Amino acid sequence: MAEDQGSYAYLTFVTSNPNKVTEVRQILRDFSIAFEHLNLKYPEIQSSSLRKIASVSVRYLHKKLKRPLFIEDSGLFIDALGGFPGPYSSYAQKTIGNSGILKLMSSIRHRTARFESVIAYIGTGCDVCLFSGIAEGSISLEARGVRWGFDPIFIPHGSRQTFSEMGPEGKRKVSHRRIAVEKFGIWARERTDRAVNSFR
């Protein structure tokens, strides 16, 4: 394998969601890690575990594309609904939407929820490495702020605003995705540094 271990120039982020690309690129820039974006849909299995879903998908992609790559999957887990919508968040968003979630939560006082993000990386020396980030919080009583996914109905712990009301910058500071991507960035940076040092 002629893979350059000292650089992530060949690193590929596979996603069909351009919003994710912008967010992840901004975070990884702090770690001097660049990647190529591949706009591709890929199969995901049904499971209540994001980690399992991401692991299977990233293996599938690596078999096809044969290069170091990573994907990101995330979901909203609401305690009073047994974790629903969880891994099926985008399907729930497309069908019942935020109004559906608020309807399900009507008259429920116990409103805790968490957003979870999982980065699955696969490449030389790493047969699926997982990095996860969690943002604890609660479901608001009504949707507030400009819509992106479940952001208008999720209030992160310690805030009075929903993710939407906080704006992209405010959200990015506390988001589940930021935590997962940062963990990945730290790990990848260390690996790169080690490879560069061993080359000197």
Added chain:
Amino acid sequence: MAEDQGSYAYLTFVTSNPNKVTEVRQILRDFSIAFEHLNLKYPEIQSSSLRKIASVSVRYLHKKLKRPLFIEDSGLFIDALGGFPGPYSSYAQKTIGNSGILKLMSSIRHRTARFESVIAYIGTGCDVCLFSGIAEGSISLEARGVRWGFDPIFIPHGSRQTFSEMGPEGKRKVSHRRIAVEKFGIWARERTDRAVNSFR
């Protein structure tokens, strides 16, 4: 492949749901088709199409088990909810349950829904054959009858009772699964007869 085309003695039904085995065995008996039951969980992809999910799973199983086999997948599709819960019916059942569906449907007058069943078969001469059955109906205003899945909240077209209230026998006459299994039975019977005749 030393596969006996004239008999379905080697036919395998893969499912981890014993209720399905009983129901399918009873229907296929009318077509003199026997099968072996293999209690096994298998991966299912995320998709809004039952046909696609079943096709991928049955291919996966055939690759592993290398024998003629079939699986069954079904879901409840509610029009006012954009098809939700659809292919994720069992996850929705486990998390928000019937009370969740009724809550989502509260104050919604347009209550039409359909149950869909898909049988996916794979074996010699058939690289995934699909047989589907649909039961049109509507979502009841409250759960009625003894519980199995969404049966207490689904009223088939032309009936005043929910699937649960109709009892197993009553339900079996009009169920989506019966239609799909019968289509499969007719097809398999014809194929067997043809093979037996060519042998004489």
